[in-house]
Amino acid sequence: MHAYTNKLANSIFVTSVSFFSVFLLAIFFIVLTGCSGSNSSEDLAFDPKATFRFDTFGDEALWTDVLQWNKVITTVDPVTALSVGLKVDSEALPPGILDTADLTSPKTTLALLKLDAVVGIKATVEEDGTVSKFGVTCALCHSTVDNSVAPGIGKRLDGWPARDLNPGLIISLSPYFDDKPDQRAVLQSWGPGKYDPYWNMDGINDPVLIAPAYGLKDVALETYTGEGPVSFWNSYIAVTQMGGQGNFQNEHLNLNIQVAEDLVTPKLPALLAYQDSLDPPLPPRGSFDSAAAARGKVIFEGKATCASCHSGETFTDANSTLHDAFETGSDPLYATRGATGQYRTTPLKGVWQHPPYFHNGAHATLLDLVEHYDIVLATGLLNDEKSDLVEFLKSL
Numbered sequence: 001m002h003a004y005t006n007k008l009a010n011s012i013f014v015t016s017v018s019f020f021s022v023f024l025l026a027i028f029f030i031v032l033t034g035c036s037g038s039n040s041s042e043d044l045a046f047d048p049k050a051t052f053r054f055d056t057f058g059d060e061a062l063w064t065d066v067l068q069w070n071k072v073i074t075t076v077d078p079v080t081a082l083s084v085g086l087k088v089d090s091e092a093l094p095p096g097i098l099d100t101a102d103l104t105s106p107k108t109t110l111a112l113l114k115l116d117a118v119v120g121i122k123a124t125v126e127e128d129g130t131v132s133k134f135g136v137t138c139a140l141c142h143s144t145v146d147n148s149v150a151p152g153i154g155k156r157l158d159g160w161p162a163r164d165l166n167p168g169l170i171i172s173l174s175p176y177f178d179d180k181p182d183q184r185a186v187l188q189s190w191g192p193g194k195y196d197p198y199w200n201m202d203g204i205n206d207p208v209l210i211a212p213a214y215g216l217k218d219v220a221l222e223t224y225t226g227e228g229p230v231s232f233w234n235s236y237i238a239v240t241q242m243g244g245q246g247n248f249q250n251e252h253l254n255l256n257i258q259v260a261e262d263l264v265t266p267k268l269p270a271l272l273a274y275q276d277s278l279d280p281p282l283p284p285r286g287s288f289d290s291a292a293a294a295r296g297k298v299i300f301e302g303k304a305t306c307a308s309c310h311s312g313e314t315f316t317d318a319n320s321t322l323h324d325a326f327e328t329g330s331d332p333l334y335a336t337r338g339a340t341g342q343y344r345t346t347p348l349k350g351v352w353q354h355p356p357y358f359h360n361g362a363h364a365t366l367l368d369l370v371e372h373y374d375i376v377l378a379t380g381l382l383n384d385e386k387s388d389l390v391e392f393l394k395s396l
């Protein structure tokens with residue numbers, strides 16, 4: 001499709017990185033071909049919500065041209081799509097359509113895509129049932145639905161991490177990996193809710209949980225390792241992970257990517273505005289014991305010393321400091337891969353919503369986490385105090 005090799009001479013953009021992986025290859029394709037992913041979404045480029053939900057930043061250059069997911073999708077029925085954690089936005093559906101839809105037919109998937117009803121996916125479906133363009137958006141990993149119609153089908157919940165989405169498995173289904181069984185095996189090892197945003201840079205297989213994109217207003221440093229402000233990370237993930245076309249420079253990662261038409265940078269303010277507007281979800285009514293939570297608050301601030309790091313309104317000291325892995329008994333590996341070498345104290349509002357806990361999901365429940373801290377911080381909490389502390393965390 002693209003005579004990219006002819007344009008090789010023009011490209012001087014990506015410097016000294018490891019080229020073994022599909023994603024960087026994709027950047028190459030994008031850079032070399034100047035393949036424009038422009039589509040109607042550009043009209044919405046600066047609308048914050050639409051950018052987050054529907055903008056692919058031209059990443060069709062990866063998902064269509066390299067991964068050929070435009071072909072894969074024509075074989076995927078809705079039951080299969082839901083089983084890998086894809087979600088259907090019920091508000092995009094005409095009334096009654098699900099009553100007659102055959103959820104075991106790939107044709108239904110195409111009908112849903114035509115309606116823009118598959119969360120985080122943008123596809124152009126042609127008259128003859130082929131898909132000419134396939135791309136993904138931020139909402140793929142950072143939205144879910146409220147399951148109000150059926151499991152996996154409901155109203156969008158933006159900012160909620162897609163913890164049952166299996167991004168590694170989805171990527172691995174591409175025919176691109178047919179002759180790369182080792183890479184396919186890595187992708188398939190991640191499991192639901194996890195993704196490794198550095199694997200294509202350093203080749204280390206150490207996936208982390210998809211983080212919430214809500215509750216970040218007033219948190220100066222984003223990501224588990226506090227790599228930088230929201231827009232830094234948004235740009236990183238759009239360009240180097242999603243395959244979007246944008247400029248991105250970073251010394252630590254030794255990246256200097258420049259494209260002819262930057263479809264990412266001009267949209268960063270809109271993305272930031274939308275993420276800042278996403279408040280953490282309140283705990284469901286009756287989901288915690290308020291008297292116990294009130295006692296737990298005292299323990300959190302006092303005996304358990306949690307508030308020494310989880311401080312202020314957002315429950316993090318990220319605006320002033322980061323922490324070594326040993327301070328919280330975290331697995332140090334992921335920290336060593338970022339530029340800071342440390343972990344950011346995770347903001348805790350809405351923490352009830354997204355088990356498991358810690359960047360790598362080391363602790364299945366809040367009680368497991370409190371037991372872990374009891375050992376690491378030598379808090380000496382009694383069992384009742386531990387459960388009070390858990391009730392407090394559930395109330396945030």
Ligand code: HEC
Nearest residue numbers: 138140141167195209210211212213222223224234237238
């Ligand atoms: C393939 C899945 C995936 C996609 C698509 C994706 N992200 Fe993420 N995102 C992640 C993962 C995994 C992390 C955790 C990485 C970390 O914190 O080190 C993350 C972290 C973040 C964070 C940091 C949250 C925090 O706690 O500080 C923000 C903000 C964010 N993503 C925004 C976005 C935006 C905006 C887009 C679209 C441009 C996007 N993401 C696309 C997987 C994804």
Ligand code: HEC
Nearest residue numbers: 304305306309323327328330343344345346357358359373
């Ligand atoms: C030394 C600073 C420090 C102290 C003290 C501390 N934390 Fe943390 N907390 C962190 C850091 C850093 C992380 C991120 C660890 C990781 O992801 O590996 C974290 C993560 C968490 C998480 C996981 C959030 C998520 O979304 O995964 C919870 C919950 C939490 N802490 C609660 C507590 C409680 C309860 C206490 C007191 C018993 C406590 N913390 C004490 C720094 C601290």
